[in-house]
Amino acid sequence: MRVLGVETSCDETAAAVVEGGRHVRSNAVYSQIEQHAEFGGVVPEVASRAHLEQLPGLMDRAVRDAGLDWPDLSAVACTQGPGLATSLLIGCVMARAAAASLALPCVGVNHLEAHIHSLFLDGRTASPETDGPLLVLLVSGGHTALIEVTGLRTYRQIGRTVDDAAGEALDKGAKLLGLGYPGGPAIERAAENGRADAVDFPRGRVKSASLTGSLEPGYCFSFSGIKTALLYHLREQPLDPDDHQRRADLAACYQAAVVDSLTEKMKRVLTDQPDYRLACAGGVSRNTLLRNKLKALSNRFGLPLSLADPVYGTDNAAMIAGLGGLMLERGEPAAPLGIQPSWPVG
Numbered sequence: 001m002r003v004l005g006v007e008t009s010c011d012e013t014a015a016a017v018v019e020g021g022r023h024v025r026s027n028a029v030y031s032q033i034e035q036h037a038e039f040g041g042v043v044p045e046v047a048s049r050a051h052l053e054q055l056p057g058l059m060d061r062a063v064r065d066a067g068l069d070w071p072d073l074s075a076v077a078c079t080q081g082p083g084l085a086t087s088l089l090i091g092c093v094m095a096r097a098a099a100a101s102l103a104l105p106c107v108g109v110n111h112l113e114a115h116i117h118s119l120f121l122d123g124r125t126a127s128p129e130t131d132g133p134l135l136v137l138l139v140s141g142g143h144t145a146l147i148e149v150t151g152l153r154t155y156r157q158i159g160r161t162v163d164d165a166a167g168e169a170l171d172k173g174a175k176l177l178g179l180g181y182p183g184g185p186a187i188e189r190a191a192e193n194g195r196a197d198a199v200d201f202p203r204g205r206v207k208s209a210s211l212t213g214s215l216e217p218g219y220c221f222s223f224s225g226i227k228t229a230l231l232y233h234l235r236e237q238p239l240d241p242d243d244h245q246r247r248a249d250l251a252a253c254y255q256a257a258v259v260d261s262l263t264e265k266m267k268r269v270l271t272d273q274p275d276y277r278l279a280c281a282g283g284v285s286r287n288t289l290l291r292n293k294l295k296a297l298s299n300r301f302g303l304p305l306s307l308a309d310p311v312y313g314t315d316n317a318a319m320i321a322g323l324g325g326l327m328l329e330r331g332e333p334a335a336p337l338g339i340q341p342s343w344p345v346g
């Protein structure tokens with residue numbers, strides 16, 4: 001089954017063709033970073049305009065790059081949510097129109113679930129059915145969660161953030177430090193020349209179950225305190241725009257606090273249940289410090305680790321096409337294609 005996937009949930013416009021749910025035949029991405037950078041963050045109206053302009057050409061490119069023609073496709077998949085409502089609408093409408101014109105099925109996919117599926121593209125990660133359950137750290141711009149994956153589309157949320165997502169915390173921190181958007185890569189670059197022990201920012205901990213419902217508070221994340229600590233630190237000691245060393249130091253300390261908060265929770269789960277394979281997906285999984293700390297954790301517990309290929313870490317349509325293809329192959333009924341701007345997983 002050859003599926004054309006479409007991704008328009010936020011600030012990347014993407015189209016890709018995936019065969020058999022895992023084999024990526026093409027992966028076209030248009031990044032809108034430059035258009036949003038001047039505003040210091042994603043502007044929904046700008047995003048939907050760019051999706052509208054870029055998506056038709058990208059869909060065509062994805063089909064050609066795959067060495068195919070439109071009639072060679074078996075189905076179309078699109079991100080149904082979560083994401084920006086108007087951006088999701090554009091992707092879903094164009095995907096449906098393409099599918100209808102070719103009399104093909106069109107399937108709506110959950111973006112977060114697709115980030116988990118990115119781990120399996122091109123056979124990078126063995127399936128949970130054959131090799132055992134995975135503990136996935138899902139870290140994107142809008143979501144942060146620990147998810148147990150025991151099979152295809154079989155998830156259990158073990159932990160989640162009670163406030164900001166890790167990517168959001170990095171983006172907000174970068175803004176406070178005058179490092180621009182997107183903040184994660186900007187903080188990572190600035191931190192390269194910084195001393196991570198210059199300032200001790202708090203590692204977010206959740207103590208009360210009142211915020212986590214049925215989830216163990218010790219497995220849940222909180223990043224608002226880290227962000228506030230940086231804000232207060234800069235209020236007390238304003239940053240001289242020309243003081244590059246201090247900016248680098250603060251970036252390194254802030255990055256370390258966010259990364260430690262993530263790995264600490266994973267360590268807690270493993271201390272209680274040491275029989276998972278480990279994995280990490282989503283935009284923040286591209287971060288080198290996080291990747292290194294996760295490798296150290298996997299060595300310490302003697303557990304295999306799978307990190308999303310950086311190409312499929314940030315938003316892309318290969319993960320959408322892949323998951324959509326597997327859903328169709330398994331004969332799952334195509335849900336009515338409305339958008340779902342808020343749509344959890346697990």
Ligand code: KG4
Pocket residue numbers: 010139140141142143166167168170171182183184185188282283284285286287288313314315
């Ligand atoms: O998964 P993603 O592309 O989009 C969402 O679904 O949200 O994740 C975007 C997030 C942004 O917050 C961005 O700052 C962060 O991923 N990010 C990084 C890096 N590359 C992207 N964070 C830390 N280090 C990076 N290298």
Ligand code: ZN
Pocket residue numbers: 111115140141282283314315
């Ligand atoms: Zn994403």
